[in-house]
Amino acid sequence: MKKVIRDSLIKIDYWYGIQDHLKSIGCETYVSKVPAFGTIDERARGLNDYLDHLFPNQGKKEVNLIAHSMGGLDARYLISKLKNENFQVKSLTTVSTPHRGSEVADFVIDHMNFPVLVSKAVPQLTTYYMEKFNQDVQNDPKVAYFSYGAQFKPHWYNVFHYPHNIIRRRILRSGGTHWENDGLVSVESSKWGEYLGTLDGVDHLDLINWTNRLRSFFDSVVNKQEQFDALHFYSHIVNDLYKRGF
Numbered sequence: 001m002k003k004v005i006r007d008s009l010i011k012i013d014y015w016y017g018i019q020d021h022l023k024s025i026g027c028e029t030y031v032s033k034v035p036a037f038g039t040i041d042e043r044a045r046g047l048n049d050y051l052d053h054l055f056p057n058q059g060k061k062e063v064n065l066i067a068h069s070m071g072g073l074d075a076r077y078l079i080s081k082l083k084n085e086n087f088q089v090k091s092l093t094t095v096s097t098p099h100r101g102s103e104v105a106d107f108v109i110d111h112m113n114f115p116v117l118v119s120k121a122v123p124q125l126t127t128y129y130m131e132k133f134n135q136d137v138q139n140d141p142k143v144a145y146f147s148y149g150a151q152f153k154p155h156w157y158n159v160f161h162y163p164h165n166i167i168r169r170r171i172l173r174s175g176g177t178h179w180e181n182d183g184l185v186s187v188e189s190s191k192w193g194e195y196l197g198t199l200d201g202v203d204h205l206d207l208i209n210w211t212n213r214l215r216s217f218f219d220s221v222v223n224k225q226e227q228f229d230a231l232h233f234y235s236h237i238v239n240d241l242y243k244r245g246f
Helices: 018-024 040-054 071-081 103-111 127-136 161-173 213-222 230-243
Strands: 002-005 028-030 061-068 087-095 144-151 194-200
Touching (some): 018 028, 040 071, 061 071, 071 087, 087 230, 103 127
Parallel strands (some): 002 028, 002 061, 087 144, 144 194
């Protein structure tokens, strides 16, 4: 059983401690590197090359992809558009992926006076770009798609306090009512394939075990909130995949 967790943004320990934890419980896990600020196509091709080189001359290896944030869009594009020489994707589980775009990306594009300074990825994360993306990038009927979302109510000291409010205001202004989000991606945007649930009290970086230590201190001591356990969450994902026969 191969479980492939992929890196979606940067070349440091993006999945902080998660790969080591999954290996410690017997799960063979790989983390790929993709262009940090590339387009979805560029990043998907980087992931495809990584997987092809990972399993040479072994026939079609069956793999399960787990992706956070934009990584889920890369994985969907790979499955739909790219030829896989040495592997076959059996399932894709996305965690807080902006399948319908992010209002934060809309805000950046609307207010950026110097577009050259914007990463090539940002325009592809807008709500209007994702409408076209979803029409063009169709699900593969041979692949199982699962997803999770997250939401929290930020305190003033949280790094996502301002973007959280951007999402809420823009959704309400457009006539929507479901504005719950993790600071970058709304719960509604996170839903793709079989939706497996919303993680409460969890922000976008908590999901990859990057919990801000100062915020954790305030939440646990001052606000008495139970802390999200990212390692347990990803253990749950792989155990659930195993029970489903993947």
